[in-house]
Amino acid sequence: MDTIQLQIKDLSGFLSEDDILKQSAVATACNQALHSGSRKGSDFLGWVSLPSTLTSHALREIEDTAANLRSGCEAIVIVGIGGSYLGARAVIDALTSPFDRLQTGTARKSPVILYAGNNISEDCLCELMHYLDGKSFGIINISKSGTTTEPAIAFRLLKNQLEKSAGKDEAKKRIVAVTDASKGALRTLADTEGYKTFVIPDNVGGRYSVLTPVGLLPIAAAGIDIRTLVAGAAEIEKAAGPAVSFDYNLPAIYAVIRNELYKRGKKIEILVNYHPKLHFLSEWWKQLFGESEGKDGVGIFPAAVDFTTDLHSMGQWIQEGERTIFETVMTVGEANGKALIPHDEMNLDGLNYLEGKRISEVNRMAELGTRIAHVDGGVPNLAIAIPRLNEKYIGQLIYFFEKACGISGYLLGINPFNQPGVEAYKKNMFALLEKPGYEKATQALKARL
Numbered sequence: 052m053d054t055i056q057l058q059i060k061d062l063s064g065f066l067s068e069d070d071i072l073k074q075s076a077v078a079t080a081c082n083q084a085l086h087s088g089s090r091k092g093s094d095f096l097g098w099v100s101l102p103s104t105l106t107s108h109a110l111r112e113i114e115d116t117a118a119n120l121r122s123g124c125e126a127i128v129i130v131g132i133g134g135s136y137l138g139a140r141a142v143i144d145a146l147t148s149p150f151d152r153l154q155t156g157t158a159r160k161s162p163v164i165l166y167a168g169n170n171i172s173e174d175c176l177c178e179l180m181h182y183l184d185g186k187s188f189g190i191i192n193i194s195k196s197g198t199t200t201e202p203a204i205a206f207r208l209l210k211n212q213l214e215k216s217a218g219k220d221e222a223k224k225r226i227v228a229v230t231d232a233s234k235g236a237l238r239t240l241a242d243t244e245g246y247k248t249f250v251i252p253d254n255v256g257g258r259y260s261v262l263t264p265v266g267l268l269p270i271a272a273a274g275i276d277i278r279t280l281v282a283g284a285a286e287i288e289k290a291a292g293p294a295v296s297f298d299y300n301l302p303a304i305y306a307v308i309r310n311e312l313y314k315r316g317k318k319i320e321i322l323v324n325y326h327p328k329l330h331f332l333s334e335w336w337k338q339l340f341g342e343s344e345g346k347d348g349v350g351i352f353p354a355a356v357d358f359t360t361d362l363h364s365m366g367q368w369i370q371e372g373e374r375t376i377f378e379t380v381m382t383v384g385e386a387n388g389k390a391l392i393p394h395d396e397m398n399l400d401g402l403n404y405l406e407g408k409r410i411s412e413v414n415r416m417a418e419l420g421t422r423i424a425h426v427d428g429g430v431p432n433l434a435i436a437i438p439r440l441n442e443k444y445i446g447q448l449i450y451f452f453e454k455a456c457g458i459s460g461y462l463l464g465i466n467p468f469n470q471p472g473v474e475a476y477k478k479n480m481f482a483l484l485e486k487p488g489y490e491k492a493t494q495a496l497k498a499r500l
């Protein structure tokens with residue numbers, strides 16, 4: 052089948068094929084539990100069958116809403132944080148040109164896609180609002196709980212700006228809310244104002260929600276073909292099903308490898324890309340694995356680097372620092388663009404030996420050279436081969452990582468679908484902001500400042 056592949060030959064010396072195969076039965080049982088709902092977190096398994104069950108009608112509604120926003124807006128602001136932000140940005144950055152936004156008039160293919168509500172920086176919000184001043188813009192406001200502080204604050208400011216610039220009636224047409232079917236402040240607000248809304252299924256958690264309207268609406272608004280993305284995901288859903296033998300089940304193999312390395316002292320996994328367009332795919336992956344596995348005092352720390360950029364900063368640490376790391380490289384086959392290194396008469400930069408070569412070939416040699424150097428330096432390496440950056444393979448990659456994360460969490464013995472730890476900072480922040488109901492905590496925390 053025409054899919055992403057797992058390359059494991061650079062693990063030899065760290066982990067044998069036998070070490071991996073010994074875990075096949077237990078990994079298969081973990082995979083089956085994701086389908087039967089027989090283990091922890093079974094209320095949040097809606098993502099497992101999402102790609103194959105999304106209807107054409109549901110996709111059409113997303114596409115139509117995206118088309119409306121695209122036709123009426125110079126800019127679209129995606130408001131959301133964590134699982135309500137990273138998946139959309141990962142796909143949009145991977146599949147669109149960052150320079151399109153610099154084009155003007157008909158040369159620009161899409162409205163400028165902007166992000167807000169993923170931090171509480173006053174400067175960032177001021178700069179965004181300054182940019183939006185005088186422009187026709189729309190807002191996609193995404194929050195499953197509908198009560199998250201960061202996006203709620205950003206939305207309040209942006210809604211106010213849009214209503215003032217476009218008028219209340221027009222603003223309503225340019226705001227779409229993606230939230231719970233019945234609960235939360237955003238649901239109440241959207242129903243009261245009469246915004247177009249999309250529902251986030253109850254049984255899909257934030258970090259597994261990229262293939263719901265949470266991700267698909269912004270992705271479609273950026274002009275990306277969501278049907279091919281979902282079809283790609285559905286291919287891996289099938290190829291990693293509960294009856295598929297471990298030997299062919301790529302997410303299960305990846306989950307076993309990372310857990311076996313973890314047992315052998317490799318506490319940090321570094322996801323590597325050689326294309327800055329994949330930077331946010333790594334950010335999404337960090338959240339997926341970090342929030343799913345980091346609990347009960349265990350869990351691989353998920354880190355990420357952009358090579359070759361970070362070879363000039365983090366490369367030293369990876370080559371010679373503490374040997375507690377392993378690398379997973381997202382290796383891309385064919386570049387979509389084509390640029391050859393030209394001849395230069397004077398050759399003062401000494402680069403004529405590369406004349407006629409594609410940039411991707413130079414990048415590839417940097418990648419292969421780095422991989423060998425890191426393996427020689429004691430860093431186990433595995434790679435996920437992605438034939439090229441397009442909707443289909445990114446869809447495959449998303450489901451691959453989601454499935455691997457579910458299996459990996461079960462292998463680790465934790466619940467990969469909750470995130471109790473993220474509440475701690477929120478409680479303190481609310482207390483320090485003197486939110487009603489937090490009076491006691493306010494006093495206690497202020498005494499500690």
Ligand code: PA5
Pocket residue numbers: 132133134135193194195196197198199202256257258259342470
């Ligand atoms: O994965 C998660 O559950 C979190 O990252 C949430 O997505 C994030 O906190 C945003 O939550 P909400 O969509 O409720 O605003």
